[in-house]
Amino acid sequence: MHNILQDRRDSSISNHVITHVPLIDLKRQYRNIKEEILSSIEQVLESQSFILGPQVEEFEKLMASYCNTKHAIGVSSGTDALFLALRALEIGSGDEVITTPFTFFATAGSICNAGATPVFVDIDPESYNVSADLIKKRITKKTKAIIPVHLYGQCADMEPISEIAKEYNLKVIEDAAQAIGAEYKNRKAGSIGDLGCFSFFPSKNLGGFGDGGMITCDSDELAEKIYLLRVHGGKTKNYYSSLGINGRLDTLQASILITKLRYLDQWNENRRQKASYYMKQLDEANVTLPKTMPFNKHVFHLFVIRSKERDELLEFLRANKIDCFVHYPIPQHLQECLKFLGYQEGDMPEAEKAAKEVLAIPLFPEITYGEQDYVIKTVKAFYSSMSKIN
Ligand SMILES: *Cc1c(COP(=O)(O)O)cnc(C)c1O
Numbered sequence: 001m002h003n004i005l006q007d008r009r010d011s012s013i014s015n016h017v018i019t020h021v022p023l024i025d026l027k028r029q030y031r032n033i034k035e036e037i038l039s040s041i042e043q044v045l046e047s048q049s050f051i052l053g054p055q056v057e058e059f060e061k062l063m064a065s066y067c068n069t070k071h072a073i074g075v076s077s078g079t080d081a082l083f084l085a086l087r088a089l090e091i092g093s094g095d096e097v098i099t100t101p102f103t104f105f106a107t108a109g110s111i112c113n114a115g116a117t118p119v120f121v122d123i124d125p126e127s128y129n130v131s132a133d134l135i136k137k138r139i140t141k142k143t144k145a146i147i148p149v150h151l152y153g154q155c156a157d158m159e160p161i162s163e164i165a166k167e168y169n170l171k172v173i174e175d176a177a178q179a180i181g182a183e184y185k186n187r188k189a190g191s192i193g194d195l196g197c198f199s200f201f202p203s204k205n206l207g208g209f210g211d212g213g214m215i216t217c218d219s220d221e222l223a224e225k226i227y228l229l230r231v232h233g234g235k236t237k238n239y240y241s242s243l244g245i246n247g248r249l250d251t252l253q254a255s256i257l258i259t260k261l262r263y264l265d266q267w268n269e270n271r272r273q274k275a276s277y278y279m280k281q282l283d284e285a286n287v288t289l290p291k292t293m294p295f296n297k298h299v300f301h302l303f304v305i306r307s308k309e310r311d312e313l314l315e316f317l318r319a320n321k322i323d324c325f326v327h328y329p330i331p332q333h334l335q336e337c338l339k340f341l342g343y344q345e346g347d348m349p350e351a352e353k354a355a356k357e358v359l360a361i362p363l364f365p366e367i368t369y370g371e372q373d374y375v376i377k378t379v380k381a382f383y384s385s386m387s388k389i390n
Helices: 002-014 026-047 054-067 078-088 105-113 132-138 158-168 220-229 251-281 310-319 336-341 349-357 369-389
Strands: 071-075 096-099 117-120 143-147 171-175 195-199 213-217 303-306 358-361
Touching (some): 054 071, 078 105, 132 158, 251 369
Parallel strands (some): 096 117, 096 143, 143 171
Antiparallel strands (some): 195 213
């Protein structure tokens, strides 16, 4: 059913002259499943059970089974997932947490907000993920955990990271906010480390209609702590055994996410297909294409190309009404609010170089081949005009 709808939409759009290609178009996804979504929302409205209603637990069970973990705990956002994961591991003041500088700010921000110190380790320039080879050198007596980020939808190299963690008795928290459904050596993102953190920010591969997040784990003890920490740290009202936050997943969001989860694998498959179309049609002589590591199943949260002429290419694409975006122009070790950590330009050469060269071009499950052709044609036009100038 879904595919028939999809094809009809495809041909109706590709018959039109393309005048604008969005980076992501959530309206198309919504239109395809509108009735189902509205009825799941209505159920919650009829019940008027908005805080930790039954849909939250139902979605938690579905997510635990989807990720192959014993537990999944719904929380208020991906950022709070990271924060609560750190709190559950009792990581805070005086502790160091190793992570990548090439990520969304929340990864580093959560470490600081938990009271700990982020220690950055440069990336592998092919996968854009933290370089496992460089981690050991940054381990000190204060190091308590590693937070690898599965950037753009592909897992970091988890085996060497897990080995280092075992050797030095460190915890591993996967930041899987961009990688729901991704696999590393046939294991699901979020099931490899001690804890996995997910985000349901609307533009993520599984997005709610607002903020939402999830923590996955196998440990009963950690799950118990997180259940407590997300409700202010109290098992019963007015008695608080630990210092928690208001960090619950909203029931309305859970009901929407239950419905959307049924489509996630199909959407991720569509992303992979559209990504492989770009891979075939774009010229590696012009731009560096994303590399999927042989051990990974990529879910292409973003399709990120790389170019020395990135800023000019971005301007050209935008002038031709193609939305594109830089994830991320400033690596975290150079963020103004983290200056106190004492990092300088040149400390993380690969992350800094990537920040100057990467560019996400439109990719989402419902993008049409017509729209992709327009993007491909425009990228090629940019490079042929460049070669005429030179
Ligand atoms: C989106 C994202 C987060 C934060 O998720 P929110 O739900 O927006 O708080 C954390 N880490 C990474 C890598 C992300 O992409």
